[in-house]
Amino acid sequence: MKTKLHFLLLLLLLAPALPAGERLRLATTTSTDNTGLLAAINAVFTERTGIAVDVIAVGTGKALKLGRNCDVDAVLVHAPEAEKAFVEAGYGIDRLAVMHNDFVIVGPKGDPAGVRRAKTAAEALGKIARAQVPFVSRGDDSGTHKKEKQLWRQAGIEPQGAWYYSIGQGMGAALQVAEEKQAYVLTDRGTWLAMQDKLPDLTVVFEGDPALFNPYHLIAVNPKRCPNADFETAMQYAAFLTGPVGQKLIANFKVGGRPLFHPDVLP
CATH class of the missing domain: 3.40.190.10 (Periplasmic binding protein-like II)
Structure with a gap:
């Protein structure tokens, strides 16, 4: 299953950029937004793909609720038990480790x-x-x-x-x-x-x-539950975030020489 997922992520990462004007709706925590990390990551993602990222920064509980209500395409959150329940209930697909801090x-x-x-x-x-x-x-x-x-x-x-x-x-x-x-x-x-x-x-x-310990995961909203969810774009974002470029951006995002988050996929 993991090999199949990695292959899909690779295909999406190498795929041509989607047409200008394409947008990803992302619900995430205030910590990823307040630190400035997402602004740095999303600027590079948009430059490379032409896809703009509309960020809704709320607490994890509210972010997952936005996913359940089909208001977003993906969530980036940090509450493992709530995340697992979200996926097990069929609202999310492919819970991917992205980064951690404490x-x-x-x-x-x-x-x-x-x-x-x-x-x-x-x-x-x-x-x-x-x-x-x-x-x-x-x-x-x-x-x-x-x-x-x-x-x-x-x-x-x-x-x-x-x-x-x-x-x-x-x-x-x-x-x-x-x-x-x-x-x-x-x-x-x-x-x-x-x-x-x-x-x-x-x-x-x-x-x-x-x-x-404080891990962060990206979860794509299940298009079978939410027909309006843009699963392909969510997975393209996932491929970028967990790929070499996204992981290096996370590793290199520092304040006073200290990293704010540590990448989970980068060797």
């Missing part, structure tokens, strides 16, 4: 909850809850929010109270609120690296737990 917990430099002493991410959140120190949650059903809820469950805590701010917004906004309130927040490393110069009072206080 989540980190960012907070005040003084670390009032003592998060740096934690051995796991769940223990870190437990320290924040017990100290009743402000914590900002995206609260938007994004991949980051799903990971946060998973960690709270592992900690055996239902976060609530005046210290817990659920804002229903994207990663960039959550980091800005954390800066204003001197609060802790769970963020993907890519968005943190892209924004850290604008957040002088925050720093990474916890990282490195394997539970914080």
Whole structure:
């Protein structure tokens, strides 16, 4: 199956560019958009193929809902369990690994909850809850929010109270609120690296737990479920993103010499 898929991707990558005016509708997470990565990748893709990419940057939950509602041709998201359910329900085809980074917990430099002493991410959140120190949650059903809820469950805590701010917004906004309130927040490393110069009072206080691994996958919307989905164009984009050019663009996209994401296909 994998060999067949790779052959299809190769054929699509080598195929002639589609006519000018062709468009791909892509629902993706705020992290891929806020970092500037997609703008860089899509500019090269459009130059090579003539296909414009219309990006809808929302949380993963909303991105998958757009796929289920047949409003997009493909999704680029980072919530493995929700992605698998999307494919198993027949809404998506060919869930392809594209890249990864990790989540980190960012907070005040003084670390009032003592998060740096934690051995796991769940223990870190437990320290924040017990100290009743402000914590900002995206609260938007994004991949980051799903990971946060998973960690709270592992900690055996239902976060609530005046210290817990659920804002229903994207990663960039959550980091800005954390800066204003001197609060802790769970963020993907890519968005943190892209924004850290604008957040002088925050720093990474916890990282490195394997539970914080953060993979991104591209999924084409199933044309059998959504007849208006442009599967061919979605697969041409997939071939580019997972091919040598797309993977090198991901590897070379850096802030201050540090990569924001790591390619999954590039050797």
